[in-house]
Amino acid sequence: MSSVVDAVSFRRACSRFATGITIATVLDPDGGPQGFTANSFTSVSVDPALILLCIDRRANVLPHFQAAGHFAINVLRVEQKELSMRFAARGEDRFRGVDWRAGTGGVPLLDGALAQFECERRVVWEAGDHLVFLGEVVAARYDEGDPLLYYASEYRELSPE
Numbered sequence: 001m002s003s004v005v006d007a008v009s010f011r012r013a014c015s016r017f018a019t020g021i022t023i024a025t026v027l028d029p030d031g032g033p034q035g036f037t038a039n040s041f042t043s044v045s046v047d048p049a050l051i052l053l054c055i056d057r058r059a060n061v062l063p064h065f066q067a068a069g070h071f072a073i074n075v076l077r078v079e080q081k082e083l084s085m086r087f088a089a090r091g092e093d094r095f096r097g098v099d100w101r102a103g104t105g106g107v108p109l110l111d112g113a114l115a116q117f118e119c120e121r122r123v124v125w126e127a128g129d130h131l132v133f134l135g136e137v138v139a140a141r142y143d144e145g146d147p148l149l150y151y152a153s154e155y156r157e158l159s160p161e
Helices: 007-014 062-067 078-088
Strands: 022-027 033-038 041-045 050-056 070-075 100-102 108-110 115-127 130-142 149-151 154-156
Touching: 022 062, 022 078, 022 108, 033 050, 033 078, 050 062, 050 070, 050 115, 062 130, 070 108, 070 130, 108 115
Parallel strands: none
Antiparallel strands: 022 033, 022 070, 041 050, 050 130, 070 115, 100 108, 115 130, 149 154
16 A cells, blocks of 8 residues: 655655654674664653664665664764764765774664663564664663754754753
């Protein structure tokens, strides 16, 4: 069944919802760090602590997330725009020169992130052209600062008060 709404209108309407920018990370089967820029992330529940991550079926990192038992969400600061762009690009070693440390299950935690969620994968659902990953948060940390935002297909910053 095809959608009644055309893809361009749907994407433009969705772009009017301001989101934070994250980098979702995982270890591949060889123990190498993998990750991508994502804004399809949301909290689901506090008790138990659950989050949701959506990954495009065409994403080259998808098989690594499907194979891994753990993944992480790194919420980016406004100063990390270049890092977001790097992890959104295809065909390069995204982790080259990036400082990170291993979290639960070895998941890469990026230095300087505004917040981090270490997750144990619980369920994966098929949802159209994406897979939806439900993760139980096993560790969370945060820092003070301003988030990197995305609105109307552009990076944005909070306005000064």
